[in-house]
Amino acid sequence: MKGRPGIAGQAHPFTLFSVVAGVAALAFLLPAPTGPVLLYVTVVALAILTGAGASVARAALICLPLWVLLILLLAVGGDGARSAIGPVTVSRTGLEAALAQGARLGAVATASFVLFASFDPSRFLDAVAARGWSFHAAYLVVATLQAAPRFRQRAAAILEAQRARGLRFGGGPARRVRALLPLTAPLVLGMLSETDDRAMALETRGLDARASRTPLDPPMDRAADRVVRWSVAACVAAAALWRLHALGAF
Amino acid sequence: MPVLRMENVTVRYPGAPAAAISEISLTVEPGEGVALLGANGAGKTTLLRTAMALIRPASGRVEVAGRDTARLHPEDLADVAGYAFQNPEAQLFERTVRAEIAFGPRQLGWAAGDIAQVTSEMLEQFELTPSADNHPYDLPAPRRRIVALAATLASRPRLLLLDEPTAGLDRAGRLLVERAVSAARATGVAVMAVTHDGDLTVESLDRAVLLENGRITRSADALEVLGSTDDVPRLPAPAQLDRVLGLGAASPRRDAVAAALATRCRSRG
Amino acid sequence: MATPAVALHLEGVTLRYGPDDTAPALADISTRVCAGEVTWLFGALGAGCSSLLLVAAGLAPRHTGGDLAGSVTALDADPHSPAGRAALAGRIGYVTAAPAAQLSGVAATVWEEVAFAPANLGWPIERIRAAVPRALARLGVGALHHRDPATLSGGELQRVVIAAMLVLEPGVWLLDEPASALDHAGRLALYEVLREEARRGAAVVIASEDADTLLGLADRMLLLDAGTVAVDGHPRDILAGNAAWQHRAGSTATAALARLAARLLEPVPSGLRPPYPLDIESAIERWR
Numbered sequence: 001m002k003g004r005p006g007i008a009g010q011a012h013p014f015t016l017f018s019v020v021a022g023v024a025a026l027a028f029l030l031p032a033p034t035g036p037v038l039l040y041v042t043v044v045a046l047a048i049l050t051g052a053g054a055s056v057a058r059a060a061l062i063c064l065p066l067w068v069l070l071i072l073l074l075a076v077g078g079d080g081a082r083s084a085i086g087p088v089t090v091s092r093t094g095l096e097a098a099l100a101q102g103a104r105l106g107a108v109a110t111a112s113f114v115l116f117a118s119f120d121p122s123r124f125l126d127a128v129a130a131r132g133w134s135f136h137a138a139y140l141v142v143a144t145l146q147a148a149p150r151f152r153q154r155a156a157a158i159l160e161a162q163r164a165r166g167l168r169f170g171g172g173p174a175r176r177v178r179a180l181l182p183l184t185a186p187l188v189l190g191m192l193s194e195t196d197d198r199a200m201a202l203e204t205r206g207l208d209a210r211a212s213r214t215p216l217d218p219p220m221d222r223a224a225d226r227v228v229r230w231s232v233a234a235c236v237a238a239a240a241l242w243r244l245h246a247l248g249a250f
Numbered sequence: 251m252p253v254l255r256m257e258n259v260t261v262r263y264p265g266a267p268a269a270a271i272s273e274i275s276l277t278v279e280p281g282e283g284v285a286l287l288g289a290n291g292a293g294k295t296t297l298l299r300t301a302m303a304l305i306r307p308a309s310g311r312v313e314v315a316g317r318d319t320a321r322l323h324p325e326d327l328a329d330v331a332g333y334a335f336q337n338p339e340a341q342l343f344e345r346t347v348r349a350e351i352a353f354g355p356r357q358l359g360w361a362a363g364d365i366a367q368v369t370s371e372m373l374e375q376f377e378l379t380p381s382a383d384n385h386p387y388d389l390p391a392p393r394r395r396i397v398a399l400a401a402t403l404a405s406r407p408r409l410l411l412l413d414e415p416t417a418g419l420d421r422a423g424r425l426l427v428e429r430a431v432s433a434a435r436a437t438g439v440a441v442m443a444v445t446h447d448g449d450l451t452v453e454s455l456d457r458a459v460l461l462e463n464g465r466i467t468r469s470a471d472a473l474e475v476l477g478s479t480d481d482v483p484r485l486p487a488p489a490q491l492d493r494v495l496g497l498g499a500a501s502p503r504r505d506a507v508a509a510a511l512a513t514r515c516r517s518r519g
Numbered sequence: 520m521a522t523p524a525v526a527l528h529l530e531g532v533t534l535r536y537g538p539d540d541t542a543p544a545l546a547d548i549s550t551r552v553c554a555g556e557v558t559w560l561f562g563a564l565g566a567g568c569s570s571l572l573l574v575a576a577g578l579a580p581r582h583t584g585g586d587l588a589g590s591v592t593a594l595d596a597d598p599h600s601p602a603g604r605a606a607l608a609g610r611i612g613y614v615t616a617a618p619a620a621q622l623s624g625v626a627a628t629v630w631e632e633v634a635f636a637p638a639n640l641g642w643p644i645e646r647i648r649a650a651v652p653r654a655l656a657r658l659g660v661g662a663l664h665h666r667d668p669a670t671l672s673g674g675e676l677q678r679v680v681i682a683a684m685l686v687l688e689p690g691v692w693l694l695d696e697p698a699s700a701l702d703h704a705g706r707l708a709l710y711e712v713l714r715e716e717a718r719r720g721a722a723v724v725i726a727s728e729d730a731d732t733l734l735g736l737a738d739r740m741l742l743l744d745a746g747t748v749a750v751d752g753h754p755r756d757i758l759a760g761n762a763a764w765q766h767r768a769g770s771t772a773t774a775a776l777a778r779l780a781a782r783l784l785e786p787v788p789s790g791l792r793p794p795y796p797l798d799i800e801s802a803i804e805r806w807r
Contacts, residue, residue, distance in 0.1 A: 163324040209609070
């Protein structure tokens with residue numbers, strides 16, 4: 001099955017999931033602050049090299065307000081010995097903590113955005129079928145994710161319909177709260193009603209069938225995919241051992 | 251004064267190569283009924299939405315009840331115009347049919363007595379009185395569409411914009427809609443409806459505007475446009491029979507054709 | 520000639536959606552539907568046509584809530600028991616009016632959408648590859664096989680949804696206003712497919728208000744009223760008389776016109792008495 005363009009899109013679906021899981025694990029296993037910072041830099045470099053630069057930018061945009069918050073709370077507002085950086089003084093330990101947390105956030109966010117950008121639901125489901133894992137369970141997860149764009153379209157349609165009936169949602173807080181029900185209730189009711197209909201349709205299309213699902217055109221699991229997955233696993237295992245050693249476990 | 255006036259209106263969707271509608275000019279006078287006909291994608295719904303200020307035109311002028319819609323939002327037109335959407339579920343939210351119908355007038359700040367009166371009127375007109383205290387979602391889908399239409403009419407708009415008002419309805423429901431549209435027109439309401447329903451066009455509307463690739467290619471009496479291309483509904487059976495049999499009915503509507511048919515059959519014994 | 524097999528058998532079926540004091544959706548209904556026939560369920564809103572299809576498919580009351588009494592057998596299995604459902608997987612084709620809620624939501628192309636059910640049933644890939652294009656072609660949407668379902672119009676989607684059932688070659692078709700989203704050409708294409716399915720030996724049960732076009736398709740009509748079978752007979756015989764009107768259902772446009780005219784006269788002249796003309800050609804003959 002053809003994937004999305006770009007190296008990330010061509011990779012086997014499970015590879016990217018392993019990478020994201022691995023990044024998340026390493027973010028907390030690697031010794032702060034150098035570990036997470038190096039991790040973030042590595043993830044950004046890999047993302048740019050594989051053509052996913054846009055995801056780097058998107059993730060950074062999302063993290064920006066949180067980074068600012070971290071700097072203000074932990075670095076500027078922290079305790080302990082301080083250093084001067086330009087016009088302000090920052091706590092040294094606070095700055096290290098802010099860098100570590102910020103880098104962890106950045107690394108996981110970037111990896112996640114790369115995953116989202118290249119996620120292909122039918123390719124993923126085919127990979128699940130090829131492994132013989134529970135198709136029904138995977139389907140439920142994927143279908144829920146797919147519901148998001150429909151949700152947005154529905155919400156937009158509801159907003160229009162209620163505005164056309166004279167609903168005004170500006171003004172004071174009381175008015176805004178009152179305007180919520182005509183906007184949210186149709187959304188919930190509509191989705192519930194559609195869920196019922198869809199559940200019936202899916203049953204008639206064999207989703208509950210006892211047979212194991214035939215993969216239609218399973219994505220190739222290349223050697224490179226396996227290498228990447230095993231490398232991630234090895235890095236996580238090494239980091240875990242190192243951490244246990246550092247904690248004096250052995 | 252026309253209730254709706256559109257002058258040289260062009261609408262472009264962002265990223266689309268061609269305009270959705272180009273240089274549309276039309277007017278709808280009080281009491282007139284216009285059917286918007288044409289293939290899917292011809293621009294019918296776009297035209298309707300532009301009239302309700304749901305879309306801003308790239309060029310041209312739209313006036314509803316004398317108001318220039320250039321700087322207006324849909325909620326600014328809600329007191330004079332009513333829009334019935336293709337998907338009625340987009341608006342239903344109240345716990346009872348009665349409350350749903352009353353929502354529009356309440357938003358517009360009507361007095362309680364007036365709200366109660368129009369609600370009973372709508373319940374009766376649309377045969378919803380037995381279901382007045384039911385949840386709209388407890389009703390079958392065709393009845394939900396009727397509830398949404400009743401709710402739209404409850405604000406007593408001067409301009410009614412309908413998007414496929416009879417789609418998915420049963421025979422009884424279609425008759426209710428036909429009668430409601432005719433009754434509204436009789437009180438001076440101007441109606442513009444996107445439809446594929448030939449019966450609705452003949453029974454409740456009088457003019458048909460044919461849209462092709464975003465332009466108006468014909469604007470004429472409904473009877474002339476129906477059946478003229480593959481993209482418009484065919485002439486309903488009563489009108490066809492009137493023509494073929496030369497019944498001489500007073501109008502192509504089924505009541506008039508039935509009367510003419512009765513006359514012919516009576517004289518034959 | 521061998522008697523056709525009974526594909527669907529309802530015996531004493533009562534379905535209630537609400538508490539005991541509410542009117543039942545189906546009231547002690549008993550009927551047999553044969554393979555190779557097109558059976559038309561006709562009735563006013565609330566008469567029970569949709570409920571009958573849901574019960575036959577084993578979907579009500581499990582998904583809808585409510586209580587079911589009586590027995591249902593489809594293709595010699597009970598769609599209301601887990602064992603029966605497993606045996607019936609992919610053998611009942613259930614289609615409703617709105618395409619959007621029938622899509623899998625995870626298919627990148629129309630081809631994948633139609634392959635969804637066969638893949639779920641574990642068909643070998645070669646069989647799927649052969650069957651999918653055939654089903655698409657029969658509904659006239661073969662050219663759309665690579666398209667993203669999200670970009671299709673309502674009519675195209677409905678054809679895809681029907682193809683997605685057709686690919687399974689079900690033994691029983693249960694269709695609830697399947698042509699609602701289709702234009703005239705689409706309607707005719709669908710009915711031709713259903714005719715072929717009946718010839719192949721499937722039992723086709725279709726609930727529809729579209730008297731004018733369904734007249735040429737159905738072999739048998741069950742006129743429903745208040746959850747019971749009021750009349751069971753040939754569609755032409757029923758629609759040409761007053762029975763459908765007495766049970767609040769309608770008829771074809773020309774029959775409706777005849778009745779409308781008849782109401783204006785006393786006594787009713789012979790030209791306006793049953794049997795009513797059911798299509799334009801017979802109307803012209805009758806009233807020339």
